[in-house]
Amino acid sequence: MPIRWRLRSRGIIVPITCPMCNNDVEHMLHLFFDCNFAADCWAHANIMQDMTEVEAAPSWLLDKLATASVEELEKISMVLWGIWNWRNRKVWDNKSVTGAFAMDESFKTLTTWREARKIVKSTVPVSQRTEECSKWRPPEQGGFKINVDASVMPGVNSFSIGMVLRGHDGVFVAGKTSRFSVADSVFEAESIGVREALKEVNYLEVGEVIDSCCNMLNKLRYASVCFVRKSANRVAHSLARYPCLVHCHVCFSSPPDCVVEAIMYDASP
Ligand SMILES: [Zn+2]
Incomplete structure (x- = not known):
């Protein structure tokens, strides 16, 4: 003092x-x-x-x-x-x-x-307390977790989705970014992001966006969807901004440079 x-x-x-x-x-x-x-x-x-x-x-x-x-x-x-x-x-x-x-x-x-x-x-219910969801949390022991985010730029006629698959120890398994033409809202873009992530889990594609998400979730008893803040979703957020062309998909077998720091941050105690 x-x-x-x-x-x-x-x-x-x-x-x-x-x-x-x-x-x-x-x-x-x-x-x-x-x-x-x-x-x-x-x-x-x-x-x-x-x-x-x-x-x-x-x-x-x-x-x-x-x-x-x-x-x-x-x-x-x-x-x-x-x-x-x-x-x-x-x-x-x-x-x-x-x-x-x-x-x-x-x-x-x-x-x-x-x-x-x-x-x-x-x-304030437990689930709404911000300190409990401001950092990425690993899945249960032996499980995998997909984080997904959509990036909608004002004035641009397309949006991007980033997703990342990690294990319980925070180790990067795979990542993907895709660009799509037009979405009516951020909600739709993010819903499409969830659908694309579920497709990665099961390679399924059915019906309208929300319906197909619900259908897939019903079938995939081991999958669940929840909202997390951007600060707990930094890797997927960065992947969503990875430059790629409309209707183009880029798959990664090792983390691209733009997400290395965020992966290490998420995996830190
Ligand atoms: Zn004195």
Whole structure:
């Protein structure tokens, strides 16, 4: 943290005294535990009864990190954050508050944060949480996965499809890109992409695009289709942009240069 003692020790010319009390050098132990303002904050937070002396603060804190409940750690974090926040308000805005006021603000923020987390937990279904689908996920052990994407360029009378087949270890098995003439919508282009991928699985072609997808899915009990974000589908996305002519297919037995980095990224832990 850019406290004054540390800035000075790195040759930066700043005052070295604590901006809250002007009584001591501003080092970590002073600012967060020894300063009158800090002591005032801890007293109002009412969570430090078991600390005997200021010098023991670092070991007290380490002990809390190992043993305290989540609720207690949240409170401790908010006390430290409040001290640092109001120290900065003093330095940059010359604003001073009491420890009681600082802690009221800290715990109001903590309550708001806890309420917000409750809402997220109770209203958003697991499948919609973005962090769970922002990276490519391998299929089950021994399985294979096809990723497919369509690339529709505005003003261009054709669209491309890219697809990639990989094993559970993320290793590239095969890839393909195809260019088709006109699609009415991105949805249609992507549906055609799904159909083409299913054709690769079963070499079947029947009926209209969606119907044929459904038919194939019904027949292919081991195949399933789901939506993933572009960030979890980077290899297929790159293949969809691979240059090729309308109604031309390019098959790959090893990954082309444009997807090597994305394959390695997907396969990384
Ligand atoms: Zn001080």
